[in-house]
Amino acid sequence: MRPGRDPGLLADLPRLAVLGLGAVIILAPYLWMLSASLKPGSEIFSDSLSLLPQRLYAWENFSKAFREVPLLRFLLNGVLVCAVILFFQLLFAVPCAYALAKLRFRGRETIFALVLAGLLIPAHVPALPIYAGLAATGLLDSYTALVAPFVISVFGIFMFRQAFRSLPEELIHAARIDGMGEMSIVWRVVLPNAWPTATAFATFSIVAHWNDLFWPLVVVQHEALATPALGVLFFRAEEAGNDVGALMAASVVVTAPMVAFFLAAQRRFIQGVATAGLKG
Amino acid sequence: MPEAPLPRFAAPPPARFALSEAAAAWLLSAPAMLSLFLLLLGPSLALIALSFTDWELGAGGLTWIGLGNYAELLEDRTFLAALRNTLLYVALVMPSSIGLGLLIALLVEGGKRLRATFRAIYFLPVVSLLVAMATAWQYLLHPTIGPVNRLLALFGVAPINWLGSSDWVLLSLCAIGLWENLGYVVVLFMAGLTAIPSELYAAAEMDGARSPWARFRLVTWPLLGPTTLFVVTITAIRCLRVFDTVAALTDGGPNNASEVLLHVMYKEGFTYFRIGYSAAITAVFLAVVLALMLIQTRILDRRIHYA
Numbered sequence: 001m002r003p004g005r006d007p008g009l010l011a012d013l014p015r016l017a018v019l020g021l022g023a024v025i026i027l028a029p030y031l032w033m034l035s036a037s038l039k040p041g042s043e044i045f046s047d048s049l050s051l052l053p054q055r056l057y058a059w060e061n062f063s064k065a066f067r068e069v070p071l072l073r074f075l076l077n078g079v080l081v082c083a084v085i086l087f088f089q090l091l092f093a094v095p096c097a098y099a100l101a102k103l104r105f106r107g108r109e110t111i112f113a114l115v116l117a118g119l120l121i122p123a124h125v126p127a128l129p130i131y132a133g134l135a136a137t138g139l140l141d142s143y144t145a146l147v148a149p150f151v152i153s154v155f156g157i158f159m160f161r162q163a164f165r166s167l168p169e170e171l172i173h174a175a176r177i178d179g180m181g182e183m184s185i186v187w188r189v190v191l192p193n194a195w196p197t198a199t200a201f202a203t204f205s206i207v208a209h210w211n212d213l214f215w216p217l218v219v220v221q222h223e224a225l226a227t228p229a230l231g232v233l234f235f236r237a238e239e240a241g242n243d244v245g246a247l248m249a250a251s252v253v254v255t256a257p258m259v260a261f262f263l264a265a266q267r268r269f270i271q272g273v274a275t276a277g278l279k280g
Numbered sequence: 281m282p283e284a285p286l287p288r289f290a291a292p293p294p295a296r297f298a299l300s301e302a303a304a305a306w307l308l309s310a311p312a313m314l315s316l317f318l319l320l321l322g323p324s325l326a327l328i329a330l331s332f333t334d335w336e337l338g339a340g341g342l343t344w345i346g347l348g349n350y351a352e353l354l355e356d357r358t359f360l361a362a363l364r365n366t367l368l369y370v371a372l373v374m375p376s377s378i379g380l381g382l383l384i385a386l387l388v389e390g391g392k393r394l395r396a397t398f399r400a401i402y403f404l405p406v407v408s409l410l411v412a413m414a415t416a417w418q419y420l421l422h423p424t425i426g427p428v429n430r431l432l433a434l435f436g437v438a439p440i441n442w443l444g445s446s447d448w449v450l451l452s453l454c455a456i457g458l459w460e461n462l463g464y465v466v467v468l469f470m471a472g473l474t475a476i477p478s479e480l481y482a483a484a485e486m487d488g489a490r491s492p493w494a495r496f497r498l499v500t501w502p503l504l505g506p507t508t509l510f511v512v513t514i515t516a517i518r519c520l521r522v523f524d525t526v527a528a529l530t531d532g533g534p535n536n537a538s539e540v541l542l543h544v545m546y547k548e549g550f551t552y553f554r555i556g557y558s559a560a561i562t563a564v565f566l567a568v569v570l571a572l573m574l575i576q577t578r579i580l581d582r583r584i585h586y587a
Contacts, residue, residue, distance in 0.1 A: 009393075016393065019398050022402070023398060023402070026401055026405065030408075033419070045425050049431065093312055095308035095311070096311070099306075099308040099309045103305040105302035108305070114316060114321065118320050121566070125324050126319065126322075126324050126327060128549050128558055128559055131550065149319055152312060152316050182308060207406075213524045213527060213528075214542070218546070228412075229410075229524070230411075232409070232411040232412050247415060248415075248419060251413070258409060259408060262407045266396070266400050266403075269403075270400075270403055270467050
């Protein structure tokens, strides 16, 4: 109950045991997924609880997974969609956040009130009218449709505004005296000085859109445009969806990039997703 | 450097600059405001309007039917099951993930060993691709080949059809939901716990709070109040949005036993193209989300009032 106190290992064992048990439960699906992806069907269906395969079948499972559906294509689609979304979110949100935080003008309160109103609306709410609009313009089933609803992030505006407000006025005054225009102040002075916020927002945005199933499921029909989340559903619909080993191999492939990314930059990730929650 | 402008002379900007400052501000905000109206506020207002019509995509005409869709919702057994299941899902997943999450956060923060490791492990499901992990869960929970039933068989428990029987399916989805949300709650509580000054624990101990439980009741729990309120709201909203596991594993079945709001909204709107009707379901979803946020701000206001 008191942070900072450091008991001996023996006294610490009960705590570690409880946490360890919880951790095993959290990790169980990862372990069994990985285990099944290495086993032949006969072993998966046999009555054993062993995690290690008796006969290594990884090559067969993984090559089947890659043969059945374009898994690499799904991953590339995911990277492309997340990158384009993040690009536009920054392009639109950062200048607006700067104006709200540092410039005095009539209408500022109104704009900020609209941003706050936007924060209350879940992304599923505008989905139907946007879908109808995309259908009317023949843009369904395209990269544009995958990206379009997310180019504006009210949460991004809010988060950057909070960060920019704490930047010293002198910084901006000095830049103006140096003859910089407002646009270059935004990108060359203000944003580089709010780098932790930028990385936190980036991880939050990437995690959210990499994992999103709802919108890709709504707008995409063609396998070639599927993001990783939707790709899993395409795989399950294939004949191979009944092959547990190959299905688990496919799941491993689409889960691995984000998990690896997370393990490499844990603190940034947790900070990003948690502060995003705290402020959103 | 006599030319360098001193801050006290720089204070009031000349009128011409003020005008160009306003112009710059509007130019900088224009792309964001335009897309905000086009992609969020406008469509959301359109959605509310559509919920009063009978529009079906591809059917041409559109008639204003007032509260007709809402009246139909009250009679729609699938929708009522979805509403009930969604609220049940929230009522089960939210308290359990908050209770367990707080316990785990206290344990992790209670010592220095392996703190970062545990935090990372518990957080892993939050960043993992949920559809893929749901597929892994489906294998774990498979009635015949699933390791969960095999493990239970060692204790003599008869196999359970976790995702295929209407008695178990919602509970199974709740368990996956708990697994998915727990790490998020842990991380938020850990942030709240580190913000509590350790002198307060020392003071409480000197005042006679000897047991860890007494210190928790006197210091931790009251100071964690704002964090808890926030965690409750954010977890409730995350739970209300349950969709991926249902879409991937059960499709709402068997017999509507795992049907949830967003999944009915998806089916009505995007597979049957009943836009007006689906819009009404979305409006109900929005109303529940807004009600939750309103309750949160009300409680926050009252706290500040009494402080």
